[in-house]
Amino acid sequence: MTRTWFSFTIGLVLCVAALAHSADDGPGALRFIDTAFEHASPLWWEQDDDGLVRIHLMYDQERSSPNRANGHWLFRIEAEPGARLTLDMGPFANIWNHRLSGPIPEAKVAFVSDDGRSWRPVPTEPAEPHRLRFAVRMQGDSLYVARLEPYGLADLQRLKARIADHPLVRITAIGWTVQRRELEMIRVGRPDAPHRVLIRARAHPWEPGGNWVIEGLLDRLFSEESSAARYLDRYAVDIMPMANKDGVARGMTRFNLRGKDLNRNWDQPADGELAPENAALEKWLQTAIAAGHRPDLMLDFHNDAYGRLHISRPELDPDALAAYLARMEHLERVLRAHTWFTEGSTRSTFRNPGSIGEGLLARYGIAAVVHELNANWIAGLDDYPKAEHWKLYGHQFAAALYHYFDKD
Ligand SMILES: [Zn+2]
Numbered sequence: 001m002t003r004t005w006f007s008f009t010i011g012l013v014l015c016v017a018a019l020a021h022s023a024d025d026g027p028g029a030l031r032f033i034d035t036a037f038e039h040a041s042p043l044w045w046e047q048d049d050d051g052l053v054r055i056h057l058m059y060d061q062e063r064s065s066p067n068r069a070n071g072h073w074l075f076r077i078e079a080e081p082g083a084r085l086t087l088d089m090g091p092f093a094n095i096w097n098h099r100l101s102g103p104i105p106e107a108k109v110a111f112v113s114d115d116g117r118s119w120r121p122v123p124t125e126p127a128e129p130h131r132l133r134f135a136v137r138m139q140g141d142s143l144y145v146a147r148l149e150p151y152g153l154a155d156l157q158r159l160k161a162r163i164a165d166h167p168l169v170r171i172t173a174i175g176w177t178v179q180r181r182e183l184e185m186i187r188v189g190r191p192d193a194p195h196r197v198l199i200r201a202r203a204h205p206w207e208p209g210g211n212w213v214i215e216g217l218l219d220r221l222f223s224e225e226s227s228a229a230r231y232l233d234r235y236a237v238d239i240m241p242m243a244n245k246d247g248v249a250r251g252m253t254r255f256n257l258r259g260k261d262l263n264r265n266w267d268q269p270a271d272g273e274l275a276p277e278n279a280a281l282e283k284w285l286q287t288a289i290a291a292g293h294r295p296d297l298m299l300d301f302h303n304d305a306y307g308r309l310h311i312s313r314p315e316l317d318p319d320a321l322a323a324y325l326a327r328m329e330h331l332e333r334v335l336r337a338h339t340w341f342t343e344g345s346t347r348s349t350f351r352n353p354g355s356i357g358e359g360l361l362a363r364y365g366i367a368a369v370v371h372e373l374n375a376n377w378i379a380g381l382d383d384y385p386k387a388e389h390w391k392l393y394g395h396q397f398a399a400a401l402y403h404y405f406d407k408d
Pocket of ligand 1: 204207263302303
């Protein structure tokens with residue numbers, strides 16, 4: 001008797017629980033968040049009683065430092081078609097140069113896509129503490145959500161396959177990441193070109209802008225337009241397209257798998273154990289210089305909330321520093337004249353020791369600079385930072401480089 005009553009009670013409780021669950025589980029219910037694919041971000045999630053979807057991103061952290069970073073997100077929501085979901089995402093209490101950064105100064109926009117290929121911007125709002133919020137609407141039963149239009153290892157593979165047979169392209173393996181992913185240098189142009197430009201992208205995995213710029217630059221250099229031949233008469237480019245491949249594959253934000261920032265420690269020889277990605281580039285560079293092929297200009301593409309040229313000022317011989325600053329002024333001029341660039345440069349007191357711009361200038365005498373791309377807004381186009389705009393920048397950048405090497 002007691003047992004029957006007990007069973008009945010349990011049955012009733014389960015039944016009520018099931019009813020309550022199905023009431024919560026109506027249109028708008030979230031079924032799952034999928035992160036089991038390349039470049040997706042590590043996270044865990046939960047849904048509040050009021051339907052708010054809380055997404056908790058995992059920091060990546062720097063070795064021997066309090067620095068930690070969250071800034072990348074990429075995942076796929078499965079939910080009822082037509083549902084409107086509010087996502088509350090964090091934490092963004094990042095620590096940057098040993099100081100707690102403000103509440104997510106970077107993220108004013110996110111991107112969503114029904115198919116993972118065609119993306120549309122969604123504005124975000126700050127939420128407390130150190131979180132942000134934005135609403136998405138399910139058109140089908142699946143929706144990709146990303147910080148910026150993603151560019152992963154598969155995209156790089158497609159680019160390489162597209163250009164590999166071109167007579168002016170040479171793709172060379174230059175080393176390995178921590179997880180033994182092969183690093184490459186893509187050379188475009190003639191070996192005897194009078195000028196050489198070295199480009200690196202993706203030292204920081206959350207920052208895909210540089211990869212989209214490279215896509216546009218290569219499209220322009222391989223186009224049928226007669227100016228493309230003129231450009232390649234004047235310069236060749238060597239491109240390290242994805243320095244932090246491990247971080248990109250694993251959906252990380254800033255550091256490599258051994259906790260190193262690949263845009264630091266360039267004031268000294270690279271550590272092959274902790275930062276093999278930098279050691280590979282350094283070795284390539286030293287070999288190029290020994291062969292008489294020192295780059296005339298080096299650009300390291302990044303994303304941030306400002307989009308400026310980071311012109312760092314190491315303690316150099318005053319004449320050498322003045323010559324460098326004059327080249328950077330010239331670079332800014334040609335970018336403003338030939339591209340949508342309007343963001344300008346860091347102020348005259350700016351210095352970021354160990355960044356690649358400063359390191360390659362101080363150690364190898366190369367006019368090198370970190371080129372940020374604004375991840376929130378493109379002022380020169382009055383629009384969100386879409387991949388198509390960064391590809392356009394790459395097109396225009398091909399012309400800007402041509403004029404950078406004008407004899408004036
Ligand atoms: Zn960066």
